[in-house]
Amino acid sequence: MTTSIQTVAVIGTGVIGSSWTALFLSRGLHVIVSDPVPDAKSKLAAYLQKEMPTLEKMGLADGASISNYKFVENIDEHLPHVDIVQENAPEKLEFKRKLIAKLDARTREDVIIASSSSSIPSSQFISDCQRNPNRVLIGHPFNPPHLIPLVEVVPHPQTDEKYSQQAMEFYHTTVAAGLGLRWALTGPFMTNILGGGGGKTSFKKLLEHLAPAAQGWTKDMNEHSFDYSEESLA
Missing domain, CATH: 3.40.50.720 (NAD(P)-binding Rossmann-like Domain)
Structure with missing residues (x-):
C-alpha cells in the first residue's frame, strides 16, 4: 500500500x-x-x-x-x-x-x-x-x-x-x-453464501441485496444481446 x-x-x-x-x-x-x-x-x-x-x-x-x-x-x-x-x-x-x-x-x-x-x-x-x-x-x-x-x-x-x-x-x-x-476451492453456491455473510439465511440476504440490480443487469443484457440467428449471420 x-x-x-x-x-x-x-x-x-x-x-x-x-x-x-x-x-x-x-x-x-x-x-x-x-x-x-x-x-x-x-x-x-x-x-x-x-x-x-x-x-x-x-x-x-x-x-x-x-x-x-x-x-x-x-x-x-x-x-x-x-x-x-x-x-x-x-x-x-x-x-x-x-x-x-x-x-x-x-x-x-x-x-x-x-x-x-x-x-x-x-x-x-x-x-x-x-x-x-x-x-x-x-x-x-x-x-x-x-x-x-x-x-x-x-x-x-x-x-x-x-x-x-x-x-x-x-x-x-x-x-x-x-x-x-x-x-479452486469454492463453487457458485458457496461463493453466494459467503457473499451473504454466511449462515442459514445468507443466500436470502444476498438476493435481497442484489436482486433489484441483477434484474437490471439481465434486462440490459437482453436488450444488447447478440443475435445468433442464421438470418443475422448471413
Missing part, C-alpha cells in the same frame, strides 16, 4: 465493510469507521476478534494492531483528516448520490473516494459532487477482501488517471494470489 496513505475511512460495516476494516488494520493502517446501524459497533468488534487470528497467521505488517481503529457515530468531523475513503453503503442510487456528495464536500480535494458498489457505476452517483468528482471510482473487492487479495478498480469517464493509478498502488491486486485460489 502506498506510504502516503496512513488513515482510511470505512463507511458501512456490513460483510464487506468489516472485512475491509480487518484488511486495513492488518496492513498497519489507522481506520476511522462509521455505520448508523444500532449494533454495528459491537458486531464489528466481535468480527475483528474472530478474524484477527487468521490474519496473524497470514502475516501482519509492522505496527499492525486490532485496536488501531476508531468507531464514530458522526464521520463528518473526521473526513478532513483521512487519506482515502472506502464506501460500503447500500446499493441504493439516491442514497449513494447524497453520501458521495457529502464525502466529496468534506474530504481533502485530492483524497480518493472509492466505492465497493457491485451494481451501480460511479458515473451514476457523482452528479451532486461539487468539489472534485474526478477522484471518485469503484474499488470493488472479491469477498471477503481480507482473505481474497483482488479488487476491481473501475473509473468513470471523468476519473483522473492519476487517481486510478493511486488506487491501483493502494490495493496492489493480483489474480494469481487471489481469484484463482478462491475458484
Whole structure:
C-alpha cells in the first residue's frame, strides 16, 4: 500500500465493510469507521476478534494492531483528516448520490473516494459532487477482501488517471494470489453464501441485496444481446 496513505475511512460495516476494516488494520493502517446501524459497533468488534487470528497467521505488517481503529457515530468531523475513503453503503442510487456528495464536500480535494458498489457505476452517483468528482471510482473487492487479495478498480469517464493509478498502488491486486485460489476451492453456491455473510439465511440476504440490480443487469443484457440467428449471420 502506498506510504502516503496512513488513515482510511470505512463507511458501512456490513460483510464487506468489516472485512475491509480487518484488511486495513492488518496492513498497519489507522481506520476511522462509521455505520448508523444500532449494533454495528459491537458486531464489528466481535468480527475483528474472530478474524484477527487468521490474519496473524497470514502475516501482519509492522505496527499492525486490532485496536488501531476508531468507531464514530458522526464521520463528518473526521473526513478532513483521512487519506482515502472506502464506501460500503447500500446499493441504493439516491442514497449513494447524497453520501458521495457529502464525502466529496468534506474530504481533502485530492483524497480518493472509492466505492465497493457491485451494481451501480460511479458515473451514476457523482452528479451532486461539487468539489472534485474526478477522484471518485469503484474499488470493488472479491469477498471477503481480507482473505481474497483482488479488487476491481473501475473509473468513470471523468476519473483522473492519476487517481486510478493511486488506487491501483493502494490495493496492489493480483489474480494469481487471489481469484484463482478462491475458484479452486469454492463453487457458485458457496461463493453466494459467503457473499451473504454466511449462515442459514445468507443466500436470502444476498438476493435481497442484489436482486433489484441483477434484474437490471439481465434486462440490459437482453436488450444488447447478440443475435445468433442464421438470418443475422448471413
